[in-house]
Structures are given as structure tokens and as C-alpha cells.
Amino acid sequence: MLSTMQDEPLSLATLLRYASTFMGDSTVSTWTGTGVRTMTYRELGTESARLANALRALGIGDGDRVGTFMWNNNEHMVAYIAVPAMGAVLHALNIRLFPEQLVFVANHAEDQVVIVDGTLVPMFAQYLPNLKTVRHVIVANGDAAALQAPEGVQVHSYAELLAAQPDTFDFPVIDERSAAAMCYTSGTTGDPKGVVYSHRSNWLHAMQVCQPTSMGFSNRDYVLAIVPLFHANAWGLPYAALMSGANVLMPDRFLQPGPLLEMMAAEQPTFAAAVPTIWGGVLAGLAAKPQDISHLRSVVVGGSAVPPSMMRAFQEKHGVRILHAWGMTETSPLGSVAHPPAGVAGEDEWEYRFTQGRFPASVQARLVGDNGTVVPNDGESLGELEVRGPWITGSYYAPDGAVIDPDKFDNGWLRTGDVGKISPDGYLTLVDRSKDVIKSGGEWISSVDLENAVMGHPAVAEAAVIGVPDEKWDERPLVAIVLAEGTEAKPEELRDFLADKFAKWQLPERWTFIAEVPKTSVGKFDKKRLRAQYADGDLTVTTLS
Numbered sequence: 001m002l003s004t005m006q007d008e009p010l011s012l013a014t015l016l017r018y019a020s021t022f023m024g025d026s027t028v029s030t031w032t033g034t035g036v037r038t039m040t041y042r043e044l045g046t047e048s049a050r051l052a053n054a055l056r057a058l059g060i061g062d063g064d065r066v067g068t069f070m071w072n073n074n075e076h077m078v079a080y081i082a083v084p085a086m087g088a089v090l091h092a093l094n095i096r097l098f099p100e101q102l103v104f105v106a107n108h109a110e111d112q113v114v115i116v117d118g119t120l121v122p123m124f125a126q127y128l129p130n131l132k133t134v135r136h137v138i139v140a141n142g143d144a145a146a147l148q149a150p151e152g153v154q155v156h157s158y159a160e161l162l163a164a165q166p167d168t169f170d171f172p173v174i175d176e177r178s179a180a181a182m183c184y185t186s187g188t189t190g191d192p193k194g195v196v197y198s199h200r201s202n203w204l205h206a207m208q209v210c211q212p213t214s215m216g217f218s219n220r221d222y223v224l225a226i227v228p229l230f231h232a233n234a235w236g237l238p239y240a241a242l243m244s245g246a247n248v249l250m251p252d253r254f255l256q257p258g259p260l261l262e263m264m265a266a267e268q269p270t271f272a273a274a275v276p277t278i279w280g281g282v283l284a285g286l287a288a289k290p291q292d293i294s295h296l297r298s299v300v301v302g303g304s305a306v307p308p309s310m311m312r313a314f315q316e317k318h319g320v321r322i323l324h325a326w327g328m329t330e331t332s333p334l335g336s337v338a339h340p341p342a343g344v345a346g347e348d349e350w351e352y353r354f355t356q357g358r359f360p361a362s363v364q365a366r367l368v369g370d371n372g373t374v375v376p377n378d379g380e381s382l383g384e385l386e387v388r389g390p391w392i393t394g395s396y397y398a399p400d401g402a403v404i405d406p407d408k409f410d411n412g413w414l415r416t417g418d419v420g421k422i423s424p425d426g427y428l429t430l431v432d433r434s435k436d437v438i439k440s441g442g443e444w445i446s447s448v449d450l451e452n453a454v455m456g457h458p459a460v461a462e463a464a465v466i467g468v469p470d471e472k473w474d475e476r477p478l479v480a481i482v483l484a485e486g487t488e489a490k491p492e493e494l495r496d497f498l499a500d501k502f503a504k505w506q507l508p509e510r511w512t513f514i515a516e517v518p519k520t521s522v523g524k525f526d527k528k529r530l531r532a533q534y535a536d537g538d539l540t541v542t543t544l545s
């Protein structure tokens with residue numbers, strides 16, 4: 001028996017129509033360095049129509065890929081919604097990829113048009129001659145004439161192109177399963193892999209972001225979107241904002257702690273989202289120059305494990321609640337979010353809030369042990385996390401239909417490569433990435449646990465732990481420490497600090513002090529580069545007896 005319900009597709013064009021009419025007074029603002037330039041959602045609607053008309057005039061049709069090479073700003077937000085709404089596919093390019101990876105992903109996705117920020121034109125110009133399918137480049141917020149186009153590529157000014165277009169567009173009805181946007185993984189090994197989101201997956205995911213058990217967006221929020229729009233589907237923030245009418249603050253290129261704190265002081269956002277390294281910098285900035293940031297009702301942090309010391313510092317010193325969340329490019333990205341259960345308050349909240357969080361109904365999760373069997377969710381048994389659901393990818397994009405990385409999929413489940421445990425009430429605690437866990441004498445040592453613990457020492461600004469070869473134990477941990485400005489600490493002191501938190505055999509004997517932990521293109525610790533530095537003998541290691 002079929003239902004009597006209407007089969008209305010979950011299309012992002014509907015979201016655009018809703019936001020630009022019923023939520024027309026909500027705004028998206030971009031920080032300029034001294035203030036903001038603001039557009040209402042009503043204006044976002046007309047700008048989206050102009051961009052869609054312009055792209056159609058350039059020959060962009062259903063399913064064609066439109067790249068962006070941009071900071072988070074108003075124009076990027078317009079592209080984020082206009083491109084899928086017109087039936088094309090948004091491909092936000094990661095401006096921080098290594099050149100060969102950037103060229104690879106743009107060619108692999110077969111981007112036809114790329115919208116580029118003026119300040120990024122010199123960087124983009126280096127890649128453009130190698131981009132095989134790009135026919136048009138649209139320069140926003142800058143001088144289009146500054147870009148020397150290779151033969152066969154036309155360069156346009158975003159402002160001039162859009163000014164010449166009508167401010168309405170007949171957005172088509174789109175099959176909800178069609179591609180809306182794509183993102184490539186920022187993996188540090190091998191070629192990046194493409195994930196293609198559908199209208200349906202983005203719509204459902206946006207609904208989840210708006211839930212109170214998730215980020216709880218509403219029309220009263222002002223969301224500072226620090227996470228780049230090119231990282232992991234922008235954590236769903238743009239579509240959730242349009243769905244809820246939340247206002248958005250875009251930092252553009254002003255991503256250092258100083259400017260972030262200035263824009264917070266000026267604009268008083270209620271919510272913000274970024275990886276832990278950004279918040280580590282903000283904390284240090286606040287220590288140097290105190291400022292009230294209690295206008296932030298909550299801050300979602302994920303992408304890598306959030307050190308408990310950081311969560312406590314935000315709460316206890318600044319009255320700001322960090323919301324720990326786990327996700328991946330492959331999961332749109334929202335997986336679990338760490339709200340404590342009802343009835344738990346005060347100090348008791350932490351044991352839940354330090355976890356990677358609880359899964360929503362739409363994301364099924366299980367743990368698979370070394371022998372391939374599913375282990376129980378008893379809060380103790382460890383296994384590789386596997387997930388499935390309507391916004392979890394079922395494969396990687398391949399233009400020729402080839403199967404990429406079949407090992408990442410297990411009978412309809414996505415293998416995440418993350419190792420952890422799940423409590424009976426659905427809280428995930430990750431122990432490590434399977435490739436980062438340290439195998440010492442047949443036992444596991446969690447690099448993340450060591451990092452989190454040592455980052456609780458007041459002299460430690462950042463710490464990254466890698467496994468290094470050891471004759472007797474196969475592998476032992478090496479701790480790379482970045483000291484906080486103006487502080488000192490000896491390896492013995494740091495090891496003593498860990499002594500009551502770990503078993504004796506887990507305590508690291510190898511320590512190194514470095515100026516900075518190498519970071520990936522999305523601001524996570526790049527342990528592959530750290531391992532290479534160690535292998536090349538670039539690190540001065542102290543070995544404690």
C-alpha cells in the first residue's frame with residue numbers, strides 16, 4: 001500500500017525560495033577588516049537568480065560542475081545555493097591543497113567554470129593553464145583584468161556579469177537524488193577522493209543541523225562560519241542557515257585569532273564553528289588580550305579531537321560552551337554531536353561532552369573488530385566505526401564509473417578508519433585513527449589520549465604524538481611539543497604530568513620540541529609530515545630512561 005503523501009522533491013531551490021521570501025530579512029555579512037558588508041536573504045535570492053542566469057548564458061546546464069576558489073564571503077554563499085538550485089553542481093575547491101592535488105581535483109570533477117576571489121587570482125593563475133575543462137573564470141571582489149587567461153578560457157568580472165542579468169530565474173524542479181554539490185577528501189595519502197552530495201542528502205542533513213540535539217539553529221542566531229566552505233560541505237552551515245533563517249557572518253580571509261576576535265567584538269555572533277587549532281589560537285589571543293565572548297551561546301568544534309582542557313578553558317574562563325562533534329567529508333559531514341543526556345548537569349556533563357557525541361536517528365553506527373565481527377556497544381569494546389544513512393556516501397565519485405577504494409565500504413556501510421567505542425546509549429568515544437594508533441608490544445596506545453592529556457599542561461600550546469619504530473616494542477610514542485609563548489618545560493616534567501593518567505608502559509620516553517605542528521589543508525595536525533620529519537632526522541629527540 002502506498003501513502004497518500006505528496007512526492008515533493010527535497011530540492012535546494014525550494015530552500016532558496018523559502019529563505020529569500022519568508023526569511024528575507026535575515027542576513028549574510030562578510031568581514032572587511034574593519035566592518036561588514038551585508039546582504040539580506042531577499043538580496044541573496046536576486047543575486048542567486050542573476051548568477052544562475054549568468055551561468056546559463058555561459059552554457060552551464062544540468063549536472064555541469066561549477067567550481068569556487070574562494071574565502072567564506074557573501075559571493076561564496078550565493079554560489080553555494082544558486083549553483084545547485086539551477087541544477088548544476090557546486091564544487092568548492094580547497095584553496096590550500098598542494099598545487100598538483102588542486103589541479104587533480106578540478107580536472108577529475110571536470111569543472112567548467114570557476115568563480116575566484118580577487119585576492120586569490122595570483123594563486124589561481126598558476127593552476128589555470130593545467131585545468132583542462134575550465135572554459136570560464138569569474139573574478140569576484142577583484143580585478144578580472146589581472147588574470148591572464150590561457151587560450152580558450154574567458155575571464156569575466158562577477159559584478160559586471162551579474163549586473164547585466166535579470167533578477168529572476170525559473171529554477172527547475174530537480175530530482176532530489178541528483179547531484180547538488182561535491183567535495184574532495186583532504187586525505188594526506190593518495191589522490192583526494194570525490195564525494196557527491198544530493199539535494200535530498202543536503203536537505204535532510206540541514207534539518208539535522210537545525211535540531212536542538214545538534215546545532216539548534218534558529219532565526220535568532222548569528223552564525224560565524226569559520227570552517228571553510230570548501231571543507232566537508234561547510235559542515236552543513238549554509239543550508240541549515242537558509243532553512244532556519246539564521247544570520248551568517250563570514251570571516252573572508254581574516255582567519256587569524258586577532259581579526260576573529262575583532263569581528264566577534266564588533267558583531268557579537270551567537271554561534272561559531274571551526275576546527276580545534278583555530279580555537280587554540282583564539283584561546284591564546286584571549287589570554288593575551290581579554291575580551292567578553294559570552295555572546296557565543298555555543299561553538300561547534302570537530303574535525304579532530306577537541307582536548308578536554310580546551311573545552312574546560314572556554315567554559316570556565318569565558319562562559320562559552322564547546323559542542324564536540326564528529327564527522328567526515330563522506331558523511332556530509334554531521335555524524336555525532338556531544339550533548340549530555342537529559343538530567344545530567346554540572347561536573348557530570350563532562351564525561352558526555354568530552355566524547356565525540358551521540359548519533360542521530362538517521363545515522364546508523366556500528367563497530368567492527370579486527371576479525372571482522374561486529375562488537376557490542378558496551379562502552380568498552382573497541383572496533384572500527386562504520387556508518388550508514390541518507391547523508392553518508394555509498395561510494396567515491398569516478399567519472400568513468402570505476403570503483404575507487406572499495407575497501408572503504410562494507411556491505412552498504414562506510415568504513416570510517418576511526419577506532420573507538422560506543423556506549424549503550426549511543427555516545428561515541430574515538431581512540432584514534434586506525435593508522436595513527438601506536439602498537440607497542442602488541443598493545444595499543446592512543447595518540448589522541450596522550451595529546452589531549454599533555455595539552456592540559458599550562459606550558460603546552462600544542463602537542464602531536466606519532467608512533468616511531470622501536471627495536472624492542474615495534475613502536476613507541478614520540479611526543480612533539482609546541483610550548484606556549486614565554487613558558488618552559490622539560491620532558492621529565494611533562495612525563496611526570498602524565499604519570500597519574502596512563503599506565504606506566506604507555507608513558508612516552510621520546511620527546512621533541514618544535515616551533516609548530518605541521519597542518520593539513522584544513523588545519524588538522526599533519527602527522528604524515530611529522531613522521532617524515534622524524535624519518536629524515538629533522539627532529540631533535542630527547543629519550544628519557
Ligand code: AMP
Pocket residue numbers: 185186232301302303304305306324325326327328329330333356416417418430433522
Ligand atoms: P574530514 O573529511 O577532513 O572532515 O576528516 C574526517 C576525519 O576527521 C574523521 O574520519 C576523523 O578521523 C577526524 N575527526 C573528525 N571529527 C573528529 C572528532 N571530533 N574527534 C576526533 N577525530 C575527528
